[in-house]
Amino acid sequence: MRSILVTIATLTLIGCGQKSETPPAHPLADMVLTNGNVVTVDDALPRSEAVAITGDRITAVGTAADIFPYIGDQTEVIDLEGKTAIPGFIEGHGHYTSFGGSLLILDFRYANSFAEIVSMVEAAVDETEPGEWIIGRGWHQDKWDVKEDVLIEGLPVHDSLSAVTPDNPAMLIHTSGHGVFVNQKAMTLVEMGNDTAPPEGGEIVRDETGRATGMMRESAQDVFRQAFSGHQGRRPAGIAEDEMRRMVTLAGEESLRNGITSFQDLGTSFAEVDLIKRMADEGNVPVRLWMAFEEQAADMEGRLAEYRMVGYGNNFLTVRAIGEKVLDGALGTHGGWLLEPYSDLPRTSGLNVVPIEEIEASARLAMDHDYQLAIQGIGDRAYRELLNIYEAEFARHPEKTDMRWRIEHAQVIHPDDIDRTVALNVIPAVQGIFACSDGPWVVDRLGPERTRERGYIFNTLAEAGLVPTNGTDPPVDEIDPIASFHCSVTRILPDGTEFQPQEVYSRERALYSYTMGNAIAAFEEDIKGSITPGKLADITILSQDLTTVPNDEIMNTDVIMTILGGEVRYRDGEIVN
Ligand SMILES: [Zn+2]
Numbered sequence: 001m002r003s004i005l006v007t008i009a010t011l012t013l014i015g016c017g018q019k020s021e022t023p024p025a026h027p028l029a030d031m032v033l034t035n036g037n038v039v040t041v042d043d044a045l046p047r048s049e050a051v052a053i054t055g056d057r058i059t060a061v062g063t064a065a066d067i068f069p070y071i072g073d074q075t076e077v078i079d080l081e082g083k084t085a086i087p088g089f090i091e092g093h094g095h096y097t098s099f100g101g102s103l104l105i106l107d108f109r110y111a112n113s114f115a116e117i118v119s120m121v122e123a124a125v126d127e128t129e130p131g132e133w134i135i136g137r138g139w140h141q142d143k144w145d146v147k148e149d150v151l152i153e154g155l156p157v158h159d160s161l162s163a164v165t166p167d168n169p170a171m172l173i174h175t176s177g178h179g180v181f182v183n184q185k186a187m188t189l190v191e192m193g194n195d196t197a198p199p200e201g202g203e204i205v206r207d208e209t210g211r212a213t214g215m216m217r218e219s220a221q222d223v224f225r226q227a228f229s230g231h232q233g234r235r236p237a238g239i240a241e242d243e244m245r246r247m248v249t250l251a252g253e254e255s256l257r258n259g260i261t262s263f264q265d266l267g268t269s270f271a272e273v274d275l276i277k278r279m280a281d282e283g284n285v286p287v288r289l290w291m292a293f294e295e296q297a298a299d300m301e302g303r304l305a306e307y308r309m310v311g312y313g314n315n316f317l318t319v320r321a322i323g324e325k326v327l328d329g330a331l332g333t334h335g336g337w338l339l340e341p342y343s344d345l346p347r348t349s350g351l352n353v354v355p356i357e358e359i360e361a362s363a364r365l366a367m368d369h370d371y372q373l374a375i376q377g378i379g380d381r382a383y384r385e386l387l388n389i390y391e392a393e394f395a396r397h398p399e400k401t402d403m404r405w406r407i408e409h410a411q412v413i414h415p416d417d418i419d420r421t422v423a424l425n426v427i428p429a430v431q432g433i434f435a436c437s438d439g440p441w442v443v444d445r446l447g448p449e450r451t452r453e454r455g456y457i458f459n460t461l462a463e464a465g466l467v468p469t470n471g472t473d474p475p476v477d478e479i480d481p482i483a484s485f486h487c488s489v490t491r492i493l494p495d496g497t498e499f500q501p502q503e504v505y506s507r508e509r510a511l512y513s514y515t516m517g518n519a520i521a522a523f524e525e526d527i528k529g530s531i532t533p534g535k536l537a538d539i540t541i542l543s544q545d546l547t548t549v550p551n552d553e554i555m556n557t558d559v560i561m562t563i564l565g566g567e568v569r570y571r572d573g574e575i576v577n
Pocket residue numbers: 093094095266324473476
């Protein structure tokens with residue numbers, strides 16, 4: 001705020017014709033964004049045109065004229081040409097290194113033919129050491145418009161694949177997970193020949209001469225998966241570290257492409273934090289990370305104090321949370337722990353996965369070491385059990401009033417628990433996109449009445465005064481804030497119907513949830529979440545204004561540029577290093 005006032009004072013002086021006598025009242029900016037539609041998510045000045053940045057901080061926000069005096073010879077001036085600037089998106093719940101790992105694996109979901117898959121594998125061979133496995137996933141023969149000449153049970157034979165992979169075993173996982181397609185090298189490695197009998201519950205698909213085609217159904221894939229994980233486990237530490245570094249880089253770059261400048265990782269390990277801390281020292285962490293330990297309480301005892309770090313490495317690494325242990329399973333598989341039985345499977349009310357005592361032990365550790373606690377509670381029973389655990393721990397420490405413990409996913413909540421959540425200052429860490437990815441079957445699981453009352457009631461929670469949050473849980477769902485924003489404000493399902501439409505966020509609330517809301521959920525509202533002088537210069541430039549475009553145009557929004565700590569890190573389709 002101070003900078004804005006200074007700027008206004010300067011302009012007043014210019015108006016009096018005294019410019020030449022006025023010494024500069026502020027340092028010149030390193031970067032100025034101007035001629036934009038700046039949506040600040042800051043009530044003090046909700047919309048503006050220009051931003052001045054010095055070092056990694058925002059120094060002033062105002063009209064183009066306000067900010068003009070900050071421009072000097074050395075200032076990089078970016079003309080936004082009317083495009084929209086918002087605070088950098090914060091992914092509120094994801095799994096950072098598994099997301100990076102998913103990007104190492106070839107993605108065949110959009111492949112239109114087996115030949116296309118083979119050429120993707122061929123390109124990967126160039127970047128892979130001989131002997132290393134090539135893994136891909138997501139293929140489905142029904143998506144191929146071009147069919148191979150030789151087809152056995154609708155599938156090709158492995159010859160063209162094996163021809164491009166003489167030195168690398170390859171395992172291509174079917175989208176269902178119920179089978180893999182392998183090359184000759186992989187079959188040689190596991191000593192599978194023409195006379196190998198299939199394991200019980202599995203099928204080695206063969207041509208009319210008895211030769212294996214490469215397709216392994218059900219348990220016949222196990223020997224390949226074991227060979228792969230055995231190989232990974234035997235690799236020298238250096239190679240494993242190189243791969244982990246690559247995952248960190250890939251996950252960060254994919255985040256930046258999506259306008260995400262901070263990523264909240266639910267579920268890291270001491271070893272991962274050790275490596276990422278070294279990378280932070282080197283300046284090699286691509287986005288700002290907030291990481292929560294997913295370790296056994298017994299293993300965390302005695303280590304949490306030394307590992308607690310806030311804003312390490314120029315605010316690229318914060319470790320001050322324990323999560324995401326799972327108190328229950330997922331709704332889709334009838335695992336979410338409910339107060340009453342499933343409507344479509346009345347013999348079960350779901351599952352308690354990690355024992356209550358283990359969560360209680362983590363809660364004590366979190367309290368003792370001033371960590372946040374972020375445990376998965378999907379069903380309304382799991383949610384209530386977590387509130388009980390949190391409440392009991394808070395009661396032991398009434399002096400600690402601002403712990404911001406979270407319940408991850410919070411997809412089904414009994415109305416009686418909403419006020420309790422408010423009273424306990426607990427944050428239901430929800431993901432907007434899940435309302436649309438789960439929407440098609442939630443009513444089956446819960447029945448219409450229970451769904452209406454308790455299912456994905458994200459706006460009801462916000463109206464009750466709880467912090468709205470957002471995210472896509474990558475790699476569970478695509479890392480795509482625009483898609484989650486779209487679902488958050490429309491609840492439109494892929495088939496065009498609506499799911500719980502009374503629970504839409506307003507546009508402003510949806511943007512707030514992905515910026516300030518997620519910042520608050522990590523104790524970072526002082527440095528992130530809005531375009532405000534003094535905060536980190538993490539700013540995303542969009543092709544259009546998410547707060548005003550019609551619903552059916554939201555998904556056409558492109559990320560034009562991602563600025564992180566005052567540096568352009570992504571621009572027009574390219575990562576900038
Ligand atoms: Zn998760």
